[in-house]
């Protein structure tokens with residue numbers, strides 16, 4: 001398998017899940033800060049022009065949420081999801097869906113305000129409104145934390161996603177993680193995990209070139 005990724009992009013979510021699964025994966029750098037997502041060879045794989053892309057024996061998978069479900073099911077021995085409990089699986093996917101469709105998209109408004117209004121005068125206002133929305137999302141996520149992991153006692157593929165969405169607070173002045181005490185503790189726990197430390201170190205090496 002090949003993972004097309006960009007350092008500290010949302011592809012990091014999938015990168016951590018694959019590392020947790022013990023998957024044999026080759027990394028292919030697609031640096032979105034350098035426009036790698038516009039490369040014709042990459043567009044042939046994902047016409048949407050976004051990382052992550054996971055190229056498997058069966059074909060190409062895109063979308064973090066879908067790839068997380070695939071990793072959990074393709075590597076059942078890693079126990080990254082409640083595969084034998086449909087209700088608990090749906091609860092996990094509800095969190096992943098909220099992260100994908102609300103939190104992730106709110107960050108997109110903060111990091112890429114120019115995509116949402118042509119007039120540069122509007123960009124600070126888009127960013128300010130998105131920062132308020134992000135704060136509301138994170139307060140909700142902070143309040144729902146019960147166990148050591150996103151879904152409680154068991155670590156799942158929702159953890160890499162919740163971790164990256166929390167860790168991005170440090171990007172471009174988006175916010176202060178310590179304002180969300182439960183998420184802050186959780187993020188520290190995640191940063192102590194072997195897979196997370198390895199992925200961050202590997203991606204940092206690619207970033208430095």
Ligand SMILES: N[C@@H](CCC(=O)N[C@@H](CS)C(=O)NCC(=O)O)C(=O)O
Nearest residue numbers: 009010032037050051052063064065
């Ligand atoms: N809905 C997609 C979003 C993917 C996405 O936004 N990827 C970003 C990196 S976090 C990207 O490739 N950005 C390049 C761009 O926006 O041009 C998913 O969940 O995979």
